[in-house]
Amino acid sequence: MNSAPIMNITASDHRIYRSRRIVIKIGSAVLIDKKSGLVRTAWMESLAADVNRLRHAGIEVLIVSSGAVALGCHRLRINHIRSKLKARRPTSAIGQIMLAHAYQEVMFHNGITTAQILLSTDDTEQRRPHLYLRSTINDLLKLGVVPVINENDTVSTTSCSFGDNDRLSARIAQVANADTLIILSDIDGLYTSDPRCNAAARHIPEVKYVTAEIEAMAGNAGSSYTSGGMVTKLAAAKIAAAAGCQTVIANGLEPNPIYRIDSAGSCTWFCEVASSLTTRKRWIASSLDPRGQLILNSGALQALIAGKSLLPAGVIEVIGTFERGDVVTLHAPDRALCGRGLITYASHDAKQIAGLKSREIETTLGYHRSDEIVHRNDLVLNECSIPK
Template identity: 35%
Template structure:
């Protein structure tokens, strides 16, 4: 790799099918290929975060299962075995090249709480600044369905957002996004460049044919939405291709490149947390005039703009804001509880009795983030 390439912070997501053999066990060959390419990036001075699937696929045979388990307790038990096997292999491969790997297991609840979100970000930043390779996975051994990311595609986009990555690479067993399902249509064509996720792009996103992983093409497109809204270029490609990681960085790899629009204003860390990671607890309905001031004039939301309150929610909670038609306008942090707000709205009789219930810096408009928050 040329030493003249600008040093970047890169998040790489690798799918289960790209790490395991046909029999569902860890493929030493595949892990060596991936680690060698990551070492090439590190040797060139780049920072790398690896979001690695494969824990369940790597562990279920050792659990005594002939096929990939479908019951949650068996999946979690398999993950507890497989995660250790994955980390042991990664650590040996990176250490043999002079690099230290670390393990970070995350659940969705780690992102829901703003303080824990900041702790995850701070930990990742320290590791990257010290030259460590963080290896991130969802903590499948303890995660319940309501706290799952659903797939590591989404997790990788959230990690890329939190570390303010320069590029996200999502690698799986398919070359990228096609205009038609490549497994069903021989004339399907690879879409090489995408600048905006349109309804047409979403319509062509079918599911992966892999029986090992959990994320299909639709989940990858949802992940790309998060990355693009954070201003992060994203690449979808086939992990089996030679030097895919190195070539994707230079734009030479076969795959689909998603590039954020240069004219767009991107979110700061506070608004990223509100948009992508928080869990709205209630909602309020606001008047049209308040909606216009909030969106067009970037003004605070005051008590007089509130039409209805649907709780319960506490002071400091993230809530949804809707207009009279029921359309969701966005989300924001409220500085008053639903109980207090319901009481105060009944007392508003003239404009002089008013107070700020949400500051504009704590509000994220749906149109701004391009996805439903």
């Protein structure tokens, strides 16, 4: 097996405390007691102590917390509901107020002021709400407040949701320009295969790049290893890395989980990727909800690699329904993903001008907004799209 993307370390060497801003993601399996179905209050007290240690070291903290649906299910005595979206909405509405109350009570008891933020995908995937969210987070942190963030499941739909709080936490790390994302789960990081099924599975202490080889270690999305889930955690680590944020996946079941990581507890670190991208381009690159696809000819792909904009003449096919300014994915002639960008024309018009010369835009549409269908300042290419 090629071990290039894997690095070996023996201790955390206080990596957490080198951070300026940290996002802590807490899964339901960690926060909610399996027997009682209620918040593990004593554990949350220990988390508050950890948060205070970070704050006293000058580190700003944000929390992304699951648990609302689980608490709502317990209150209503409902089981096996996770995949039923209609049932998630009322149980989330009931459980979210219980979850917020638990955080407020425990954190306030430890001298920490919290603020609740509930998000839908538009709040991170649309540029203007994204900027408002960033501003709100920055304002709260300046006031010494710890934001507690969750997806607003009461209004989410299957076609418009984060899908899991792992990816939401990575998106929050990108929005907040965090240095470190800590994902607390019921497993102490990544293994070469599912350790619950394979006693020979080897724990991986650090990953430099999330490659296809690394992703294969997470198994299939439906396995016990991934339900809850290693697949989504790797996806989160990949999103965070692209935003210049390191990620650590650790077992959070024991008290003082952050202290344990810093004390060389078993975990997996994922390195950030050095990037010269602007904040705007990082947002484009890490978008979770592209609205359409543009299939490009080889000439257009070469022009993009050379640093030029995408013209309508370079587009073979337009797929999907989207509005002007939405994020779309860019694909090579063989359909391989080669980048993302902000589209200049809505899908109805983009389909009409695909393959045409720029001088033909006004004749075809009756107006001319831009020669480019995606401007070079609004697109990001994947490294894999650039020939060696």
